[in-house]
Amino acid sequence: MKGDPNKCNKNKYCRFHRDHGHDADECYDLKQQIENLIRQGKLRHFVGRDHKDEKLKGKMEESSQPPLGEIRVIIGGTLTGQSSKSKKMYLKVVQNIQLSRRSLRTRAIEELAISFTDKEAERIHHSHDDVIVFTLVIADYTTRRVLVDNGSSADIFYYPAFQQMRLGRDQFHPVCSPLIGFGGIKVQPVGTITLPVVVGSYPQQITKEVNFLVVDCSSSYNAIIGRPTLNSWKVITSTYHLLVKLPTEYGIGQAQGD
Template identity: 35%
Template sequence: MIHMISGGATDGDSGRARKAHGRRLENFEISRGADLPQDPVISFGPEDLRGIVTPHNDALVVTSTIANYDVARIFIDNGSSVNVLFKSTLDQMKMGGFEFEPVSTPLYVFAEHVILPLGQIVLPLSLGTDSRRVTKMIAFTVVDTSSAYNGILGRPALKDFRAVASSYHQKLKFTVGKGVGVMCGYQKVARRCYERIVEEEETRGHEHSHGSLSLVLQL
């Protein structure tokens, strides 16, 4: 189960690069209003709850287009320092022939579990539909492990799309020129993913503890 992912090459693939990234804030000067990006206002209101079953604590899971493939079960995770694609997803996309850019920094997930990435790959990612559709080249960290999700969009992708996620409203909103695009989450899919994760973790817990109960927490 992936709870919160840190590490990877997003903020640098070496200790020196990561320290330099952290020091940038020390030299940061507060921008004046005139220097701020003139992005459209992104907001959420009661209308965004139309069609949503409440109350709920469902994860935000969407379908997006990656390299001309419609990929379902994409988990929106603003706690992740990297965007993730699983090798099984790439295999289904028949993109196994691509060479990965090497990544030396491992991924660290909840409970100190460490995953060594296969590498990094840059692919076009599209959000939205019709006139409110935008495409950007996004770097994905590729991992070879099982997951209920096909991919994870973390802070780097949300930043590139200037996107704001609300799991409560089951919406992902992002800037498209002077307008705002919207992607809706799928509550049923999110709950199926949750059920699969818990079942798999409980099975592993029984195997590792010879029958003792494994307590699993889901974001």
């Protein structure tokens, strides 16, 4: 270092110069060397870390800013199959939910962990935007082209599929409320019918009665499984894997989309 070594401050030591007089924080030459290395791109991983910290800090500052306002939703129209009386009954049930003691078997089924793996997606051609369309056994008939629709508030059965099952119309129950689709289009169902449905493969399968709304119109599907049944089955869907999974008495059952 420049200067008289006899007059330098012996209490300060610079590890860059390996000499006394000042410490590393005060070293001008060291700072110049660091600046040169940064310009040459040799300290990119150190600089990048600081850049990420600054970026994260900026995002935190943005998220801490108050919103400009609040957009509320307008509630209106009629939900599928819900009359004024049925709405009141549903509200009464919701407001009076009571937790009851569950059996050990029920708790064991409900506590099964459901997960999806990358291996299960290997047979699927990605990227895709396909819906889940699978095969169910409905009223002892193998019924293909059944759509899984998390957005539907009803389970739909199309009349042409009903005719192929050769079931009598006397099994229909009348329904007054129309189906209302996107844009307010109304369709009056033929009636409702309760049919047994089997999902999954033996022995990881369940059989339950499903209350379908029967609709007489053209469709690409034979039936639509909506939220009422998906929730009663405790189904977990993955559109990425085109797969549905559900807990059964004998483990996790599944149905693969076609």
